[in-house]
Amino acid sequence: MNRNTALKALCCLVLTLFMSPATAKVFRYPESSKPSSLMPFFIENMSAVRVSEFIFESLVTKNKRGDIEGVLAQNWSASPDGLSVTFQLKPNIKWHDGKPFSAQDVVFTVNAAQDRGTIFGLKGKYRFIRSVQAVGNLQVRFTLKKASKKPEELFTFKIIPKHHFQSTAITRLDRFSKYPVGTGPFKVEKNELRLIRLVKNPHYWGRAGIEAIELMHTPDSNEQINLLKYSGQGAGVQNVIFIPPKSMSMFENSDSVVLEPYHTVAWWYFAFNHKNPALSDISVRKAFALALNREELLEAHLGQGDLLSGPFTESSPYYNFDVEPREQDIEEARALLDQAGYKMNGGVRSKGGTRLEFDFLVNKDLPNCQPLALSIQADLKKIGIKINQKFVDNSLYQEQVMKQRKFDLTMNIWSFEELEDIYPLFRTSGVRNYINYSNQEVDVKLDASRKESDHKAYKELMKELHMMLNDDLPYIFLWSLDIYSGLSRRVTNIFIQPYNYYTFFKDWMLK
Amino acid sequence: MSSRLDETRGWSLSVWVFKRTLRSFALLVGASFLIYATLRTAPGNMVDLILGINGTEEARSALRAEFGLDQGIIMGYGEWAVRALTGDLGRSITFSPGDNVAEVASSAFLVTLALSVLSLIVSVTLAFALAVALGRPRPKHNLLLTPLSYLNAAPSFVVAIVLTSCINALIYMQLEGGGRMGPSWYPIPTYQAISESLAPFSFAMISISLGDGLFIDLFNALRAELRSVSGAQYMNAVRAKGAPVLPHMVKNLIVPTLSIFTARLPLVLSAVVVVEYIFTLDGSGYLLLEAARVRDVPLVVGVSLFFIAAVICMNLILDLVKAAVDPREVTRVG
Numbered sequence: 001m002n003r004n005t006a007l008k009a010l011c012c013l014v015l016t017l018f019m020s021p022a023t024a025k026v027f028r029y030p031e032s033s034k035p036s037s038l039m040p041f042f043i044e045n046m047s048a049v050r051v052s053e054f055i056f057e058s059l060v061t062k063n064k065r066g067d068i069e070g071v072l073a074q075n076w077s078a079s080p081d082g083l084s085v086t087f088q089l090k091p092n093i094k095w096h097d098g099k100p101f102s103a104q105d106v107v108f109t110v111n112a113a114q115d116r117g118t119i120f121g122l123k124g125k126y127r128f129i130r131s132v133q134a135v136g137n138l139q140v141r142f143t144l145k146k147a148s149k150k151p152e153e154l155f156t157f158k159i160i161p162k163h164h165f166q167s168t169a170i171t172r173l174d175r176f177s178k179y180p181v182g183t184g185p186f187k188v189e190k191n192e193l194r195l196i197r198l199v200k201n202p203h204y205w206g207r208a209g210i211e212a213i214e215l216m217h218t219p220d221s222n223e224q225i226n227l228l229k230y231s232g233q234g235a236g237v238q239n240v241i242f243i244p245p246k247s248m249s250m251f252e253n254s255d256s257v258v259l260e261p262y263h264t265v266a267w268w269y270f271a272f273n274h275k276n277p278a279l280s281d282i283s284v285r286k287a288f289a290l291a292l293n294r295e296e297l298l299e300a301h302l303g304q305g306d307l308l309s310g311p312f313t314e315s316s317p318y319y320n321f322d323v324e325p326r327e328q329d330i331e332e333a334r335a336l337l338d339q340a341g342y343k344m345n346g347g348v349r350s351k352g353g354t355r356l357e358f359d360f361l362v363n364k365d366l367p368n369c370q371p372l373a374l375s376i377q378a379d380l381k382k383i384g385i386k387i388n389q390k391f392v393d394n395s396l397y398q399e400q401v402m403k404q405r406k407f408d409l410t411m412n413i414w415s416f417e418e419l420e421d422i423y424p425l426f427r428t429s430g431v432r433n434y435i436n437y438s439n440q441e442v443d444v445k446l447d448a449s450r451k452e453s454d455h456k457a458y459k460e461l462m463k464e465l466h467m468m469l470n471d472d473l474p475y476i477f478l479w480s481l482d483i484y485s486g487l488s489r490r491v492t493n494i495f496i497q498p499y500n501y502y503t504f505f506k507d508w509m510l511k
Numbered sequence: 512m513s514s515r516l517d518e519t520r521g522w523s524l525s526v527w528v529f530k531r532t533l534r535s536f537a538l539l540v541g542a543s544f545l546i547y548a549t550l551r552t553a554p555g556n557m558v559d560l561i562l563g564i565n566g567t568e569e570a571r572s573a574l575r576a577e578f579g580l581d582q583g584i585i586m587g588y589g590e591w592a593v594r595a596l597t598g599d600l601g602r603s604i605t606f607s608p609g610d611n612v613a614e615v616a617s618s619a620f621l622v623t624l625a626l627s628v629l630s631l632i633v634s635v636t637l638a639f640a641l642a643v644a645l646g647r648p649r650p651k652h653n654l655l656l657t658p659l660s661y662l663n664a665a666p667s668f669v670v671a672i673v674l675t676s677c678i679n680a681l682i683y684m685q686l687e688g689g690g691r692m693g694p695s696w697y698p699i700p701t702y703q704a705i706s707e708s709l710a711p712f713s714f715a716m717i718s719i720s721l722g723d724g725l726f727i728d729l730f731n732a733l734r735a736e737l738r739s740v741s742g743a744q745y746m747n748a749v750r751a752k753g754a755p756v757l758p759h760m761v762k763n764l765i766v767p768t769l770s771i772f773t774a775r776l777p778l779v780l781s782a783v784v785v786v787e788y789i790f791t792l793d794g795s796g797y798l799l800l801e802a803a804r805v806r807d808v809p810l811v812v813g814v815s816l817f818f819i820a821a822v823i824c825m826n827l828i829l830d831l832v833k834a835a836v837d838p839r840e841v842t843r844v845g
Contacts, residue, residue, distance in 0.1 A: 034801070036561075037608055044561060119573050121565040171577065172561075173602055173609035193607065193619070193793045195702050216702045216791075219801070223700060226676075230683050230698035395555030395806045402564045432564050 027210045027491070027510055029239040030218035030227060035196070038188065039177040040158035041113060041120045041170065046415075050241070051215055053502040054198050056158035056182035059087055059106065061503060062418075064495055068152050072101065072159060072183065082147035087155070089138040094203035095161050096187040103134035108162035110142075117169025124431075128154055149453055159183070185506045186213055193217075208506040209493070225250065228257055228486050238488040238510065241501065244367065245303025251486055259484045262496040266415040267313055269475035270376070275436045276408050278354050283340035285473040289326050290333035291383045292376060298479050301372045305481040310466035311414075311422045313480040318420065318462035323470045325477075333383045342384070349384035358408035360387040363397040366411065373411070402434050411478075417499045422465065423450060426474055437474040524834060531830055535823045540592070542819045543812065547588045550808050556580065557605045557806040578604055580808075591812070600816070601809035606802040612813035615798065620817035622705065622794035626712065626787060627779045630719035631772055637720075638729035639768075642737050660727040667722025668785040674718055675699045675789065700791035711790040718786050719779060729771060736767045766833050773829045777822050 035048035040056055043049055060076070063069040070076070073087040093101040112118050113126040130143045144151055161181050170176075178191050185208035186198035196215040200208055216237070218224050225247045227237040243251065243259060251257045270292070272279040279285065294307050309325040312318045342349035342356055349356045360377070362369045373389045380387055387409060392400065401407050414425065424430040427446045428438040445465050452458045470477070487494060490511040497503035558566075558574045566574075575581045579590065594601065600612040607615060645652055665673075679698045686693055696703060696710035705712050720726055740746065740763045749759050784796030791797075795814045802810040 034606070036605070042561075042608070044563065119562075119570045119577070121562045121570075123570075124565065173604070175609055177608050178610070192704070193615070193798065194791060214702070217801075218700070218791075226679065227698055227700070230679050235693050236698050393555065393804060395557070395560045395804070397555075398559040398563060399555045403559050434564060 025210075025510060026212045026214055027239070027508070028214040028216060028237045029241070030216045030224040030237055031241070032219055032221065032224070034194075034217045035215075037172055037177040038180045038191070038196075039170070039172070039174070040160060041118060041122075042172045042177060044121065047215075049499070050501045051196065051198075052158060053184070053497075053500050053505060054186040054213060055180055055184045055188065056160070057184050058158050059089075059155040060152055061156055064504065068150070072106075073155075076152050078148075078151050082144075082149055082151060084141060084143045085151040085155075086135070086139060086141045087152075089140065090205065091138060093183055093205050095163075095183055096181045096201050096203065097161075098203055099161065099163055101159075101161075101183050102137045103140040104137075105159055105162045106140045107132050107134045108165070108168065109157070109159045112160070112165070112168040112170050113157070115168040115170075117167075118171075120172075125157060147453070149455075206506060209509040210505075211510075225486075228488070231256065231488050236488075238491050240486040243484045243486045248303065248484060256489055257486050258489055260487050260494060260496060261482060261484050262498055263313075263315060264415065264480075264483055264498050265313055265316065265418065265420060266413055267308055267311070267480045268411070268413050268478040269311075270411050270478055271409065271435045271475045272473075273405065273408050273410075273435055274438070274474070275405070276358070278356060279358070279408065281340060282472065283336045284342070284356070285476075287333040287336045287340075287383055288380065288385070289473055289476045290329045290336070291379050291385070292476065293328040293379055294325070294478055295327075297372060297375055297379075300375065301368045302479075302481055305479040307479050308477040309470045310477055311425065311469055311475075312420050312462070312466060316420055317459055318466065320463040320466035322463075323467050328379075330382050337383060344384050347381075347384065348386045355386075356384060357386040357388070360389045360409040360411075361397065361401055361407040362389060362391050362411055363394055363401075364391050365394050366413070369411070376411075405434055405436060415499070422446070422462075422469075426465075426469065435474060439468075439472055439474070442468055442472070524838075527834065528831065531827055535827050538823055539816070539819055543592070543595075543816050544588055546815045547591065547808070547812050548584050550806070550811055551580075551584050551587065553806070555806055557808070560605060560805060578808075591809075595816075600813040603802070603810040604807050605805040606798075606807040606810050612809050616795065616810065616813040616817055619793055619795040619798045620814065620821070622712075622792055623780065623783050623787060623796060624821055626715055626719065626792070626794065627776060627783050630716045630725075630783075631775060631779055633716065634720045634726050634729050635733070635768065635772060638726055638733050641730055642734040645734070647738070648734070656727075656730075660724070663721060663724050663727045665722055667718050667725075667782045668789060670722040671715070671718035671786045671789045674714060678714075700789065702791050704793070711792055715783070715786050715790045715792060718789075719782055722786075723778070723782050725775065725779065729775070732771050733764075733768065736764055740764055762836065766836055769829050769832055773825050776825050780818060780821070 031047040031050070033045050033047050035051050036042060036044035037048060038051065038055060040052055043052055057071045059071065059073040060068050061071050070090070072089055072093060074090045076085055076087045078085040087106075089101070089103060089106070095101055110126060110129055110132045113123065114129070128144055128146065128148075130145045132143075133141050135141055142151075142155075144154075148154065159182075160176075164176055164181055165174075179188050181187070183201075183205075185201055185204050185206065187201045188196060189199045189212075190197040194217045198213040198215075200211055218227070221242075221244055224237070224240045225243070228240045229250060230236050231238065248259065251259050270288070272285055272288075274280050298305050298307065306314045307325040308314070308319075309323040310320060312320075337349055337356075341351045343351070345355075360373060362373050366372075370391065373391075377387050377389060401410055414420075423446050424432040426437055426439075426442055427433060428440075428443050442465065445461055445468065449458055449461045449465070452461060469475075485496060492509045492511060493507050495504040495507065557578065558571050558580065561574065562570055572581070579587055582590070591601065598613060600616065602608075603610045603612055603615060682693050682697050694710070695701070696708050699711070699714065701708065701711055703711065737760075740760055743763075746756065746759065749756055783794065784799065787794035787796045788800065795817060799811060799814045802814065
């Protein structure tokens with residue numbers, strides 16, 4: 001009898017431990033990397049960009065149609081000279097801790113961002129502001145360094161609460177980075193090593209359709225796909241941000257998962273280090289461009305996308321459709337190298353003492369980089385160019401390629417928040433010109449574009465630059481990808497913002 | 512006379528324990544310095560990772576100073592070591608910004624250690640039970656042992672992946688058919704803390720015990736020990752005297768079993784690092800891999816310190832137990 005009771009108790013214990021039903025109504029999604037920080041200034045990766053959309057709000061944002069709309073700001077007026085703008089803030093907005101939001105918080109955010117003691121990479125985003133001043137509790141006036149036709153477009157940065165900080169010099173190790181306080185629809189309830197749990201903000205001024213969110217750090221993309229595949233009835237995950245092409249077929253006719261395409265302003269490129277004497281020769285760069293079969297590379301390794309001929313995506317207003325992407329032409333590539341004096345010598349071309357043999361550094365985090373690099377190597381071998389691949393982790397890549405510029409060739413992606421800004425990429429000594437590219441004609445056009453305030457004229461300048469860059473090949477412009485997210489069919493009313501992703505999440509519903 | 516002998520033995524034991532502890536501490540200092548120096552000199556650093564291509568040189572040097580990376584390796588280590596002696600292992604910088612390394616690393620290490628030690632205890636107990644049950648080796652045992660050793664030869668992470676896939680697929684099939692609610696730990700990985708569900712921890716334990724040849728190794732070693740002890744002359748004497756056999760056998764089995772246990776611990780610890788990653792347990796394996804990816808020097812050094820300390824401590828405990836069971840150890844080693 002006793003033995004039976006003990007056995008029953010044991011069974012009950014095992015059942016409660018192993019068989020309790022999953023909790024529903026929680027929106028769960030995996031991220032490949034942990035958010036760098038939950039503090040807006042220290043957002044340094046895309047997972048942090050996405051999660052901050054739940055927590056913080058800005059004065060204005062672009063709505064689903066792409067027009068500027070007030071979030072914390074009710075309305076605004078710019079001075080006729082475009083050098084100042086005044087925002088009227090919405091009343092009765094509260095922080096997650098219940099304290100009222102005011103103009104002082106906006107002033108504090110700008111002062112903190114501009115404080116030399118607050119060190120972060122994207123300080124440039126706040127440099128356009130000359131001064132900021134609170135006029136009463138609900139009005140804030142900015143003066144700008146440069147006139148702008150639509151100055152309100154620049155105020156999409158997130159606002160942080162003044163009452164949580166002692167000074168405007170904020171360090172990244174502050175506890176606020178882990179348990180932030182914002183005005184957004186969700187607040188952080190739990191922030192553990194692998195899991196961040198957010199719950200509805202009880203003080204939120206608007207409405208949010210979903211009760212709670214869980215962000216899980218899942219570095220392995222196969223694991224993310226498994227979680228989505230086995231999801232349903234509250235288990236698993238409801239959203240995988242990026243579905244790799246090889247896993248697309250798994251969900252194409254799925255009853256529980258829908259593939260949602262979304263457009264990102266991002267393009268792939270193959271870059272040359274122009275300090276390398278052989279690579280500074282345009283004939284060599286052209287031969288590279290003609291040797292690559294980009295269509296095949298794209299289809300074999302990355303799926304669907306558009307082949308590009310310049311530094312813009314096809315949906316960008318600056319894309320110049322008159323410039324055709326180069327097609328593979330091995331014969332012409334060989335002829336170019338012959339004309340430039342590079343003769344075959346044991347399978348690798350050389351001229352004088354210069355051999356066409358290069359180090360190709362690739363960031364391991366780049367999707368499908370290894371097979372892709374192998375195919376590139378095979379294409380280039382056909383014209384007598386030898387490349388030695390080196391796959392390095394992100395931190396080493398940042399140091400060796402971006403900072404020390406010790407590389408010959410590399411491949412990477414540029415992602416933009418909205419429209420492509422190519423000035424820092426190709427201007428001689430531009431901040432992102434890590435390839436040591438310098439072309440006076442390009443510089444002149446880029447400088448002119450910086451001064452241009454007329455949108456039409458700016459567009460023309462970009463189209464001209466597109467053509468020039470396709471001729472001069474600072475990079476070989478590769479492609480932009482068709483990106484798909486996987487979402488559980490239980491999630492409805494979905495609208496994905498191309499860069500910040502969860503901007504319109506408060507409208508999403510979970511059945 | 513006998514009390515003087517005890518006194519001498521007690522004194523030499525104290526000296527021996529002191530010497531052993533000192534040696535262990537020196538080992539800990541040396542190993543932590545090596546790890547610190549390796550991390551500091553490894554290519555890629557957290558400042559470049561944080562500021563990316565946008566950072567100015569001024570910002571870079573300010574951050575280097577803030578994180579203590581502007582000092583030389585010896586100075587930097589010295590400062591770290593002095594703080595570490597007071598229990599302060601610094602704060603995480605890039606992986607979990609602002610978190611106290613000692614707290615994060617110790618709670619994660621506790622998971623790893625518990626998983627390793629429990630898996631080992633389970634394996635040792637089962638192996639011992641099987642060894643006792645089977646008794647003397649017989650050819651028919653191979654019918655059981657050969658397939659078992661083949662199965663057991665797979666690395667534990669492979670066992671973990673196969674186990675996960677099978678369980679997920681089976682439950683999924685069942686759910687598709689019946690439409691009932693799945694268990695809370697489905698699908699694996701579940702991302703639940705140990706306090707919420709013991710399932711991930713249990714699955715990890717099964718994977719460790721079933722993989723890397725752990726079980727079969729322990730079984731073979733224990734069976735050999737069991738045979739040599741039961742066949743020893745002093746056991747014949749015990750039997751002849753009519754005294755209980757088991758206490759004598761157990762006492763003589765403690766040292767060899769503990770030696771196997773200690774020798775196996777570092778291997779199991781490294782297997783756990785991968786397995787806990789698969790079952791999303793917040794252990795030090797996950798912490799170590801991810802912190803190293805973002806070059807979080809204080810966190811990586813902190814977690815490694817716990818690993819080294821655990822192995823050193825286990826060896827120290829083994830020596831002490833050996834000394835307690837068999838006093839000849841003190842004079843032999845010490």
